Amino acid sequence: MPKTFQRDRFFWITATQTAIVNFYLGGFGPAQSLLRADQGTSLTIAGLHGTAMGVASIAAGYANPYLAHKFGRKKSQWIGLSIFCTGLLMFIVSPPVYLTLPATLITGFGTSIVINTMLSSMSHHFGKAAEVAIPQANGIASVGFVTGTALIGTIATLYRDFWRLGLLLALPVAFVLFVIGRDKEKEEHVPDSTGPQNGKMSPKFWLAWISFVACISSEFATSFWSAALLKDRVGSSAAISTVAIVALGTGMGIGRWYGGLILGSFKLDTQLLGLVLLQFFGFTAFWLSHNMVISLFSLLVVGIGISMQFALSAIRLVSFSDDRPDLAVGQLSLGAGIAIAGAPFLLGFLGDNFGISRAYIMVPVLIVIAFVIIKLTPSHSVKA
Numbered sequence: 001m002p003k004t005f006q007r008d009r010f011f012w013i014t015a016t017q018t019a020i021v022n023f024y025l026g027g028f029g030p031a032q033s034l035l036r037a038d039q040g041t042s043l044t045i046a047g048l049h050g051t052a053m054g055v056a057s058i059a060a061g062y063a064n065p066y067l068a069h070k071f072g073r074k075k076s077q078w079i080g081l082s083i084f085c086t087g088l089l090m091f092i093v094s095p096p097v098y099l100t101l102p103a104t105l106i107t108g109f110g111t112s113i114v115i116n117t118m119l120s121s122m123s124h125h126f127g128k129a130a131e132v133a134i135p136q137a138n139g140i141a142s143v144g145f146v147t148g149t150a151l152i153g154t155i156a157t158l159y160r161d162f163w164r165l166g167l168l169l170a171l172p173v174a175f176v177l178f179v180i181g182r183d184k185e186k187e188e189h190v191p192d193s194t195g196p197q198n199g200k201m202s203p204k205f206w207l208a209w210i211s212f213v214a215c216i217s218s219e220f221a222t223s224f225w226s227a228a229l230l231k232d233r234v235g236s237s238a239a240i241s242t243v244a245i246v247a248l249g250t251g252m253g254i255g256r257w258y259g260g261l262i263l264g265s266f267k268l269d270t271q272l273l274g275l276v277l278l279q280f281f282g283f284t285a286f287w288l289s290h291n292m293v294i295s296l297f298s299l300l301v302v303g304i305g306i307s308m309q310f311a312l313s314a315i316r317l318v319s320f321s322d323d324r325p326d327l328a329v330g331q332l333s334l335g336a337g338i339a340i341a342g343a344p345f346l347l348g349f350l351g352d353n354f355g356i357s358r359a360y361i362m363v364p365v366l367i368v369i370a371f372v373i374i375k376l377t378p379s380h381s382v383k384a
Contacts (some may be wrong), residue, residue: 007136010125013181015137017077018118019144020177021084021111023170025223026148026249028104034156034163039097043228043356047348048097049104050224054341056108061333064116065197068326073121074183080113085174092164108340112333119314120329131268132260134311142253142307149246197327204377205320205328209335211373212313215276216339218366219306222283223248224344226299228356234292247296251303259308269379272312273371279305280367287360309370316379 028049036046060080067076087106094103118137126133148167156163201209227245255275263271282301289295314332321328343366350359 011122011133011137013177014077014118014122015140016177016181017081017114018137018141020081020170020174021114021144022141023144023148023173024084024088024107024111024167026145027152027167028148034152035100038095039100041097043348043352044345045097047224047345048101050220050344050348051341052101052104053108053111054337054339056105057112057333057337057340059337060109060112060116061330061335061337063113064120064330064333065326067113068117068120069197073117073124073326077114077117077121078178078182080110080117081174081178082110083107084110084114085171086110088167088170092167112336116329116333119311119318119332120325123315123318123325131312131315132264134315135256135260135308138307138311139253139256139258142249142256146246146249146253149249153246197324199322199324199327201328201331202320202322205317205331207373208313208316208320208377208379209331211370211377212317212332213335213339214366214370214373215306215309215313216336217343218279218283218363218370219309220340221343221347221360221363221366222302222306225347225351225356225360226286228351229287229360230292230295232356233290234295245299247299248303248306251300251305252307253303255304255307256311259304267379268312268315269374272309272316273374275305275308275312276367276371276374277305279309280364280371281305283363283367287357287363316377319379320377 035049036043039046064076067079071079084107087103087108087110090103091100091107094100119134122134122137123130151166151169152163155166223245226248230245259271259275263274266274279302282298282305286295286298286302289298314329317332318325318328343362347356347359347362350362
């Protein structure tokens with residue numbers, strides 16, 4: 001595959017949109033312990049916020065082909081970012097759990113629309129080079145993820161009651177990006193006369209879809225509750241454990257930016273299988289560790305393993321879609337929604353009943369499922 005591509009204006013605007021929503025994900029996911037402490041809820045109830053995000057992703061998956069058909073991918077990205085900002089503001093000003101849950105639903109819907117359209121628009125814009133472009137855009141998004149985690153954790157450490165205010169930073173950044181990044185030349189989008197992309201997908205597509213769900217489930221289960229496991233194992237405070245999850249986001253950023261360049265001589269499937277194995281070994285070390293330094297390094301390795309799984313799995317699904325990328329990305333969002341809704345909630349439920357340490361056994365099981373199915377569904381990607 002091509003190892004280089006032109007990082008044009010489209011790339012930077014799209015990547016920055018994704019970074020803004022990842023700033024929220026980075027701050028919100030590991031802060032589950034903080035939110036739970038504020039609201040006085042159980043692990044199961046706190047996990048419903050992940051469920052709300054998952055339901056939002058499912059809804060966005062169904063909406064994706066229709067939005068792309070009616071408004072075009074470019075305008076859909078701005079629509080998604082506007083919905084995201086509305087939900088985020090609601091979350092910040094609504095402390096009780098019965099208000100933060102619908103706010104999370106709205107924010108998650110906007111987040112998924114931004115990510116969905118990024119995948120389909122970059123696949124269309126960069127062609128074969130999307131195998132490098134999409135992971136690198138996600139690498140930039142990881143800067144937002146790490147910044148969100150670090151900022152929320154730092155505020156929680158210094159000013160415990162004001163951690164949510166750190167999320168406000170996403171709003172002015174989104175406004176500035178819209179002012180300087182919107183297309184000032186009005187380009188009318190003409191909907192395809194055949195209507196939104198539709199039809200049945202092949203059995204191979206659905207098998208690959210299951211592996212994608214397993215990958216995303218293991219990612220979100222790790223990112224949502226790693227702080228809780230770290231607190232349980234090394235006895236650190238919730239705030240310090242949240243800051244420590246920066247290691248996970250840093251690993252994801254490193255892997256997304258350099259992974260395509262380093263692994264570009266290998267087939268796409270080989271890259272993905274290698275990353276899944278790396279995640280497995282890193283997670284095993286993290287799960288067994290009772291030492292902060294080892295735990296942090298293990299999370300860094302897990303982050304590198306996770307880093308490109310979303311992008312490479314998405315490219316595989318698009319390649320199995322018979323030239324229906326918007327429909328494929330919609331089904332991808334459906335799968336992500338199921339993973340985001342189910343994995344953190346299930347892990348929280350198991351944590352309440354068996355302890356967070358035993359509950360985390362589900363993660364290596366998911367990793368093994370993903371690995372086996374990827375082996376069973378080879379793509380047609382060839383090495384450079």
